[in-house]
Amino acid sequence: METTEVELAYRPPIAADRLLSFLSARAVPGLEQVDGRTYRRSIRTSSGTGAVMILTVDPDTDAVQLRVEDPASMIPIARRMFDLDADPTIIDAALSGDEALAPLIAAAPGTRVPGTADGFELAVRAIVGQQVSVAGARTTLGRIVARLGTTFGPEPISHLFPSPAAIAGASREDLGVPGARAETLRELARRVLEGELDLSGVADLATTRAALASIKGVGPWTVGYISMRALSDPDGFPTRDLGVRHALAALGLPTDPRSIAERAERWRPWRAYATMHLWQA
DSSP states (O other): OOOEEEEEEOOSOOOHHHHHHHHHHTOOTBTEEEETTEEEEEEEOTTSOEEEEEEEEETTTTEEEEEESOHHHHHHHHHHHTTTTOOHHHHHHHHTTSTTTHHHHHHSTTOOOOOOSOHHHHHHHHHHTTTSOHHHHHHHHHHHHHHHSEEOSSTTBOEEOOOHHHHHTOOHHHHTSOHHHHHHHHHHHHHHHTTSOOOSSOSOHHHHHHHHHTSTTOOHHHHHHHHHHTSOOTTOOOTTOHHHHHHHHHTTOOOSHHHHHHHHGGGTTOHHHHHHHHHTO
16 A cells, blocks of 8 residues: 655644654664654554554644654554644633743643553553653563564554553563562553453543543552643643653652642643643753
C-alpha cells in the first residue's frame, strides 16, 4: 500500500521543539525515532498488521504533515499524539494567571501534552517508569519491545509494541523489572484482555481512573500520568511527581505535598499543561 500525505491543522502557536524534545527523550529503541522536526513510530493497524506513522511539524504553515498508509484511521491517533485539538490561547491565558507560571508560558507558548498511539502501551510505559529515570525506563522498554514485540521491519523502526496477550504471559525475566512490578504489568494486561479496563480514552474518565487505581502497584502518580497522556485529560496531574517538585523549588515555591496540591488548584482545569511547563522548565 502506498503512503499518503495529509496536512493536519492546529490552532497556533505550537511549541514544536518542546513537544519533539519530550518525545525524543522517551523514544523507545525499535519502536520510535525523532529526527529534527520529524517523529516516526510503528503502529498496529485495525487489521493487526503494522505500519509506520510519520509526523512532521512544518514551521512555515499551521499544519503537521502526516504520512501513513491508511490516513483515515490514523488521523485521530496522529492528532492525539501531538495534541492538535488543544486551544493554546485559552490554556495559556488561564495558566498565566499564576504569576509563577507566567514566565514559563511566555517562554514556550502553545506547549502541548503529548498523547499516545495506544492507551495500553502508555500504561505499560508509565508502570515501567515508576521511580526510575527517563533514560532507565527507556532502556527497559527497549528490551521489552525487543523480547515481546512483533518484528516489523528493519531498524530503526523494527518492532510493534507488545500486545496485552504478550505482556500477560510474560515472565519477570522477559519484562526485566522487579517481581512486584512484573505482576502489576501482567494484571494490567489481563484486565485489558478481559475487557475490565478500557484505555482507549473514550470510556468514562472517573471509571477508568478508579479501575486503574484498583490494580496493586498503580498509585496516584501513575494514574495521573496515564490520565494526562492516554486518557486525554487536560486536568490530569501526577501527584507527588519529583520533576514538579524540583521545578517548583527552582521557582522558590514550597514543595511539600499540601502546598503543591493547593497551588495546583489554581491550574484547574489545565493541570496537565501546567505539569508540562514545569517538567520542561
